[in-house]
Amino acid sequence: MALSWTAAIAADAPEKKPWKQGWDRKQVKVFAYACTDGLLEPAVRDYNAAALADGVTIHKPFPEQAFRDSAFPMCLCISERVAETWTVAEMGKQGLQRARPYIDEALAGGRCKPDGMLGDILKKQKAKL
Numbered sequence: 001m002a003l004s005w006t007a008a009i010a011a012d013a014p015e016k017k018p019w020k021q022g023w024d025r026k027q028v029k030v031f032a033y034a035c036t037d038g039l040l041e042p043a044v045r046d047y048n049a050a051a052l053a054d055g056v057t058i059h060k061p062f063p064e065q066a067f068r069d070s071a072f073p074m075c076l077c078i079s080e081r082v083a084e085t086w087t088v089a090e091m092g093k094q095g096l097q098r099a100r101p102y103i104d105e106a107l108a109g110g111r112c113k114p115d116g117m118l119g120d121i122l123k124k125q126k127a128k129l
Contacts, residue, residue: 018084028079032075032076032079035075036071038096039067040067040068063117069116070115070117074112074113078103082095082102
């Protein structure tokens with residue numbers, strides 16, 4: 001009975017595309033961490049700028065770990081999409097430009113959309129528009 005149940009679950013699971021040349025689990029995670037860091041820097045800068053603009057001289061530090069925890073799953077999803085699309089060599093110095101459409105799609109609520117703190121921040125931004 002367990003064997004048929006396992007087979008049914010495997011049949012329902014989406015098929016994962018193979019990664020292009022040069023990608024392995026470590027490379028995918030390295031790209032995901034770089035993506036997370038790339039999102040963190042402007043978030044901290046904007047947070048501090050908003051506090052200054054509001055005249056707040058002493059404010060809570062930006063909650064970096066909560067931000068990282070919410071951004072990393074999104075970035076890992078994006079990294080896997082990149083690995084399915086381009087080889088490591090093709091990414092080269094144009095990595096961010098090639099990944100940008102996936103990042104923009106995720107931030108707009110599409111595939112790989114963020115949850116947690118980053119998701120909440122984006123929802124609040126959309127509500128202001």
